Amino acid sequence: MSSATETENAVEAFKTLWTMTSRAPRMHAMSNLVLSTSIGELPLEEVQLAIGDREWSILHTGALIGAQAEVDFLRGENQAKRPYGIALWPSALALAHDLASRDVRGKRILELGAGTGLPGIVAASLGAHVVQTDRQKVVLHVCKMNGERNRIDPAHLEQHLADWTTWEEAARFDLIVGSDILYAEALHASLHAILDQNLAPGGTVVIADPFRPGSLGFFEKLQADGFDVALDKWTVGIAPPPRAVGVYAITRPQDRVRD
Ligand SMILES: C[S@@+](CC[C@H](N)C(=O)[O-])C[C@H]1O[C@@H](n2cnc3c(N)ncnc32)[C@H](O)[C@@H]1O
DSSP states (O other), X not given: OOSTXXXXXXXXXXXXXXXXXXXXXXXXXXXXXXXXXXXXXXXXXXXXEEETTEEEEEEESOBOOSHHHHXXXXXXXXXXXXXGGGSBOHHHHHHHHHHHTSOOTTOEEEEESOTTOXXXXXXXXXXXXXEEEESOHHHHHHHHHHHHHTTOOGGGEEEEXXXXXXXXXXXXXXXXXXXXXXXXXXXXXXXXXXXXXXXXXXXXEEEEEOOOTTHHHHHHHHHHTTOEEEEEEEEEOSSSSOEEEEEEEEEOHHHHHHO
């Protein structure tokens, strides 16, 4: 990846986000909440996480932090089918930590494929105005529940149903963020078009991705189209074994010159 932050990239930042030893018992705590959906009842679990200077309570349908848990889930071996957007994915944790370290006060943020909504919720608590989007109603419902249970001012956090393949949002955003949204290569062109259309001049895209094999091609295409791409490498969880997540910060060099 080439960019002004090349030196930083050469020294990859390995950051342990989350020590599960002290949090493991709560990680699997059931919340007594059951979501009734058209595909059946979905029991929700709660995880409590320390991010930035406060603790967060996030409802989800199951944690998929380790690679094997993800394989089992995708093969449907674990339990009945659940919408994958409201599982707890490691990239959301990495993105939430990244956003907590940025100055997002007053910034307009678009969150793509919001899932349980943790990154957008953290950013909204820091004074950003966040629009969380997903193609699934049930996902946005859980996002909203999670925003409310973390006492986020609804004036800072809204949810819009929107599919990348039929995208109509015209507004420009200072930050466009997403975690684990690159798993389907057939959707990369739609996502690329959204970045072109909705990123404000001088804006930044931040995407967290667990090094899925097809994702590198997405970032290479952005570079070929004139974007700079910088990578931070994070690890999430401690066992068995911690999951590596890349957090990619994407900017347009011509925007920086104009600034
Ligand atoms: C792997 S999940 C990641 C969820 C969340 N960002 C996280 O990291 O926990 C991918 C998310 O992208 C959403 N998604 C997939 N295809 C989409 C599309 N075409 N338009 C909008 N959202 C989509 C899914 O509904 C899901 O919430």
